[in-house]
Structure formats: structure tokens, C-alpha cells
Amino acid sequence: MVNFHCIAEGCSNDSRKKHNALKYPDMILNGCIVDFHVLPSAIKNPKLRKLWLSQIRREGFNPDPNCHWHALCSRHFIEGRTTKENAVPTLFDYNIYKTGIPRDTKNSHLRPIEQLILTTQLANIVTVSQLPKVPRQKKYIPDIPVISYIEKPSLDHIYCLSTEVSEDVSIEEKCVLLIENNNTLEQKCQRYETDTNQLRKQVKLLQVELHATKEENKILNEKFNNTDKLLKDKLVEKLTKSDSNVKCFLRLASISMLFGIFKLLEGHASKMKYWMGPDSSDGKRWQVNNKK
Ligand SMILES: [Zn+2]
Incomplete structure (x- = not known):
């Protein structure tokens, strides 16, 4: 004898409970023990089978067409069984067994x-x-x-x-x-x-x-408004553009020579001291003291 377990989600009806149905209230419908209705055949009635499956709404549930023990209990049919008019199950846990x-x-x-x-x-x-x-x-x-x-x-x-x-x-x-x-x-x-x-x-x-672009825009604006720095950067860019520029403006043979000199000075740059006296170089006292 084939035993059926209802395939509807949230329904635990099982044909093996029939002998002890009074213990299981869900096994009783309109005073009768529920019956089990096998899923329509994939060959004889594919449309109806598809419809049953879509009503059952079990995710990933794709029963083997050769298995004939997938069944629903009577609780899921509006008339308590499959009829010509109501061949499709409509009552489930997801609609609280109500259709209106x-x-x-x-x-x-x-x-x-x-x-x-x-x-x-x-x-x-x-x-x-x-x-x-x-x-x-x-x-x-x-x-x-x-x-x-x-x-x-x-x-x-x-x-x-x-x-x-x-x-x-x-x-x-x-x-x-x-x-x-x-x-x-x-x-x-x-x-x-x-x-x-x-x-x-x-x-x-x-x-x-957008936020990042706004920040970038802000930085660029600041840079743009700082004319001194902009001019300095432009000047450096122009001077170091080519060997001929270095030669023309700085009287050095090439860019590599210019950078070589910078490299040599780099180590001493931190120790270099600018005018540290009380007055500036163009101050009156400095000019008086150094008058020739
Ligand atoms: Zn059921």
C-alpha cells in the first residue's frame, strides 16, 4: 500500500494518520477523514498538473513525472475533493485556507x-x-x-x-x-x-x-584661486618642459643636469639658512652698514 504525505507547505496530513485520525484534528474535514489526491499526470494532464504546482507555491518543487505518490489532502479543495468544476486546489496555508x-x-x-x-x-x-x-x-x-x-x-x-x-x-x-x-x-x-x-x-x-566630485571641485577651486602657486607651477612646468627650454632659460645643458643639481642640493636644503637678522635685507640698517 502506498502511503501519502500531503505535499502542501504547512500541512502535515499523512495517510498513516488515518488509523488514529481523532488525535489529529487536521485529518478530519466536514466530519470525514481526509482523502489524498495524487498530482495530475505529467503526460495525461500536464496543464492541470502545472496549475496544481503553481497553486501549491513550493519553491524549487519540481516532482519527477514518473513518481506517482505526490498528493494533496482534501483540505486544499474547495469541495473537499477534486471535481470537474473545482479541479484545482485553492486552499492553503498562505491564504489561511480561505478564498474569500x-x-x-x-x-x-x-x-x-x-x-x-x-x-x-x-x-x-x-x-x-x-x-x-x-x-x-x-x-x-x-x-x-x-x-x-x-x-x-x-x-x-x-x-x-x-x-x-x-x-x-x-x-x-x-x-x-x-x-x-x-x-x-x-x-x-x-x-x-x-x-x-x-x-x-x-x-x-x-x-x-556626487559627494566625492563636489570635494574634488572644492580642491580644484581653491587651487585655481591661489594665483601665486598656479603661476609657480606653470613656470616650473614651462622651464622643465624640454632640454631646449632648460638651455634657453637656465643656461644648463639638459633637464637631467638640472635634476642632478637639485639632487645634490636636496641633502643640504634642510640645513640652508635664509636671512635671520633683525631686519630684512632691504631694511635701512642693512643698507647703511653695507654701504661702500
Ligand atoms: Zn494537506
């Missing part, structure tokens, strides 16, 4: 799956005329919660449903497409969020760069 509050509206005579499509129609996505209005059947369980967790999609999203799909597409398939579109939208939202975060980081980096 039942409402008595002008569309109440429609089955939840049609109501789902009609609620999405608010965003001008589905043409109402495409949907056949099926009266509620007697055996149908009344007051089933309306699936309202699907967020209203933005208008710029192009739905294949309104243009490309022909009239004879079944409601189930429309629902499949709608939920797929919803998942695409959620992924888009996540991408936008990531982009926004990256942009924020870039803005921060640019702000740092």
Missing part, C-alpha cells in the same frame, strides 16, 4: 469558477459574452466561498484570453489561463521590486560619487 467570503450578488447563480472569471472582468480582461451562464444545479453545494484572492491585474497586461482564445475554450481552461496570468503578474511584480531595489542602490552610489 461568500456574497449574495447578481451573479450568485453562477458557479464559483464563473464568478472568479467575472470578478476578473472588472479590469476589462474577459469578455462576459464569452462566458456561458450555467444555472446552479441542485446537487451543487450552496454558499461556496467566492475565489477572490486573485488580485486585480493591471490594465497594461495583455491577456490572451480576450483576443487569441476561440469561443469553444472550456471554463476550466479559461480559469487555468487566468490563474497562470495571475502568476505571471506576481512574478512581474517581484521583478519590478528587484529592479527598484537595484535602482535605489545605484542612486546611493551616485550620491556618494
Whole structure:
């Protein structure tokens, strides 16, 4: 006998608990012990399988198509089991096992799956005329919660449903497409969020760069306003530009000779003494004392 463990996140139902179900409240649904519903076949029903997996929302969960023991318990189905109308699991830990509050509206005579499509129609996505209005059947369980967790999609999203799909597409398939579109939208939202975060980081980096540029600008401005230093630097630059300049202005043979002399003087430069007397060299006393 194959044992099943529910693959939904946050659900620990296991077929081995059936013998002792009273100990596990989650194993009881509407007074009955839960059943296990195997994941649709990857070969016979790939669309439905894909839809189940997208609803299960388990990151990195990609079960082997050849394994047939991946199952969900009844808790995840709106009717407590898979039916033609509600073949897709919708109740999970992430939506607190709720899909909305039942409402008595002008569309109440429609089955939840049609109501789902009609609620999405608010965003001008589905043409109402495409949907056949099926009266509620007697055996149908009344007051089933309306699936309202699907967020209203933005208008710029192009739905294949309104243009490309022909009239004879079944409601189930429309629902499949709608939920797929919803998942695409959620992924888009996540991408936008990531982009926004990256942009924020870039803005921060640019702000740092701007600050550095301002500092640099400040230093350059100071340098520019210090005319004496600027002239000195320019002069040195001009004098040491080429051998011919050195020869012309300083009467030295070459730049290397000039730097050689500087090298020789460098050691003594710190010991060099300038005029240390009480007066400056052009002071009156100095001129008087040195008069010839
Ligand atoms: Zn479960």
C-alpha cells in the first residue's frame, strides 16, 4: 500500500494518520477523514498538473513525472475533493485556507469558477459574452466561498484570453489561463521590486560619487584661486618642459643636469639658512652698514 504525505507547505496530513485520525484534528474535514489526491499526470494532464504546482507555491518543487505518490489532502479543495468544476486546489496555508467570503450578488447563480472569471472582468480582461451562464444545479453545494484572492491585474497586461482564445475554450481552461496570468503578474511584480531595489542602490552610489566630485571641485577651486602657486607651477612646468627650454632659460645643458643639481642640493636644503637678522635685507640698517 502506498502511503501519502500531503505535499502542501504547512500541512502535515499523512495517510498513516488515518488509523488514529481523532488525535489529529487536521485529518478530519466536514466530519470525514481526509482523502489524498495524487498530482495530475505529467503526460495525461500536464496543464492541470502545472496549475496544481503553481497553486501549491513550493519553491524549487519540481516532482519527477514518473513518481506517482505526490498528493494533496482534501483540505486544499474547495469541495473537499477534486471535481470537474473545482479541479484545482485553492486552499492553503498562505491564504489561511480561505478564498474569500461568500456574497449574495447578481451573479450568485453562477458557479464559483464563473464568478472568479467575472470578478476578473472588472479590469476589462474577459469578455462576459464569452462566458456561458450555467444555472446552479441542485446537487451543487450552496454558499461556496467566492475565489477572490486573485488580485486585480493591471490594465497594461495583455491577456490572451480576450483576443487569441476561440469561443469553444472550456471554463476550466479559461480559469487555468487566468490563474497562470495571475502568476505571471506576481512574478512581474517581484521583478519590478528587484529592479527598484537595484535602482535605489545605484542612486546611493551616485550620491556618494556626487559627494566625492563636489570635494574634488572644492580642491580644484581653491587651487585655481591661489594665483601665486598656479603661476609657480606653470613656470616650473614651462622651464622643465624640454632640454631646449632648460638651455634657453637656465643656461644648463639638459633637464637631467638640472635634476642632478637639485639632487645634490636636496641633502643640504634642510640645513640652508635664509636671512635671520633683525631686519630684512632691504631694511635701512642693512643698507647703511653695507654701504661702500
Ligand atoms: Zn494537506
